[in-house]
Amino acid sequence: METLVYVVLSVSLAGNALLLWALRRRRSPVEVPGPERMVRVEVPGPERIVRVDVPGPERVVQVPGPERMVKVEVPGPERIVRVEVPGPERVVRAGPAPEFGAGPFPPAVPGGLALGRDGVHDTVVDGADLGSLHVRGGSLRGGRHRADQRFRRDAFLTRTLPEFPRPTLLSAVSAGNPLGLWSRTAAELLCESLGTQLDAFAKPLDTALTEGTEGESSDAVTDLLRTVLRGTASSLERLGHRHQADTRDVSADVLAVLSPLGETSVRRHLVLGTGAGVALLLRDGAWHPVLELAPDTAWPAGRALPAGCELRHQSVHTRPGDVLVLCTGATAELIRRPEVAKHLADAWAPGSPDLLGFLQQAGFRTAGADTDRTLVCLWEAV
Incomplete structure (x- = not known):
């Protein structure tokens, strides 16, 4: 009997020790x-x-x-x-x-796929070398959305517009309402609809790119672009009706640039948009603002495009070695950090990377960068 008690106690003590060891290993x-x-x-x-x-x-x-x-x-x-x-x-x-900038910066691997009816790919990259103009675009789901298994809310577009008299590239970035149920679809639709609407006014807009946008020409271009944005807003409203969603659920903003293709020493771009997007120019290793839309974007009910954000447009000239960058408002805040600005300037000044290289460069890791990250870059080849 004593032997049996001794065995039971030994087993119990051994079990407790094993459990304690496992718990200590676990934490x-x-x-x-x-x-x-x-x-x-x-x-x-x-x-x-x-x-x-x-x-x-x-x-x-x-x-x-x-x-x-x-x-x-x-x-x-x-x-x-x-x-x-x-x-x-x-x-x-x-x-x-390690310091910021030490070692490679691959995009983070998500811990899970996005949940919800408006789910989309975690990371998207695209681009092409169009003669002397090289375009790269990317959109990455933010860490906050990854942790919550929410979908990416941003979108971008790079495509040539067939109705323009000469080959013309449209590049666009769009950010959906962070709380919108269908905001990711809205952002993608806004980019696509913008291309369709711009094609409808191809000839006068091509003239504006050729001759500039000063004086009366600038007023005419403003009227045309307002008509274009009204058409894109209608597309978002139809999306809301289709899903029986509130307008706020299908809200998005947009920043775009029209770039004539072809070999040239100086290229005239037309930057336009509404919302919180930012266009920057990287020249000789320094960053210069080109067009900054409303820093505070309101998303009230009843409007598919942000309220209080007037349409703005601006001509910008690029020469060999320049990089024109379109980015959403959240991405612009990251790029303006001194360490990020230097990292990207050093990476992009030598010339355009390949697609995977661009994705790696745009996927840098830094503290507090937990929002979606979307940008399109245009290099003027040397």
């Missing part, structure tokens, strides 16, 4: 060794999400690249971070975090 403390407030966590399993127990409000950190490493910032005075890794391994490496 083990990591000491931050130096004055740095960062630790690196290696995730060896197939999961792309680690849950980090820190004093701050953030509870989830996404593993951004194929290296299986994630940087965890310790926000408070505590020197201990408890890291819960879903895989069976418990490998943790502590050390200082």
Whole structure:
């Protein structure tokens, strides 16, 4: 009998020890060794999400690249971070975090596919070399939407317009209402509808690109473009009727540029739009604003395009070596950060990358960059 009790107690103690060992492996403390407030966590399993127990409000950190490493910032005075890794391994490496710009910047791999009826690809890239004008466009789902398994709200378009007397490229970026039920579809439809409406006024707009937009010509172009935008707004309203959705659910803004193709030493572009988009010019390593729309975009009911955002248009000339960049408002905020501006200027000044290279450059990782990222870049080849 005593032997049986001894065996039972031994098994119980062994079980408790095993359970304690498993729990400690599941949530083990990591000491931050130096004055740095960062630790690196290696995730060896197939999961792309680690849950980090820190004093701050953030509870989830996404593993951004194929290296299986994630940087965890310790926000408070505590020197201990408890890291819960879903895989069976418990490998943790502590050390200082690399500077921005160190190493490759591949787009993050999502932890899950987007849920919802308006779902779309996580990441899209496109482009072409059209003679001396090289175009690259990309749209990436933001970290916040990835963590919540929400779909990307932005869209972009690069296409030639067949009705123009000479070959002309339309490039456009559009951002949907962040809370709109069908805003992703609205953003894509707005870009497509803009191309259709511009084709309807191809000849007078081609004349404006050729002769400039000064004086009476500028007023005529403004009237034409307002008519174009009214047509695109009608398309969004029809989308709302089709889905029996409120106008706010199908709201989006747009920024676009018309670029005549062909070999030339100086190219005249026509930039136009309404909303929060921004057009920038990278010349000789420095960034210059070209056209900035309303910084604060309102999305009231009853209007498919943002209220309080007047149509604006601007001619811009590019010469060999220049890069004309169209981006959504959220993307522009990132590019204006000094470290990001320098990183992109260094990457883009030598010339246009291939499509995968452009996607990698546009997918840089930096703190606080959790919104959708959409931009189109036009290089004037040297």
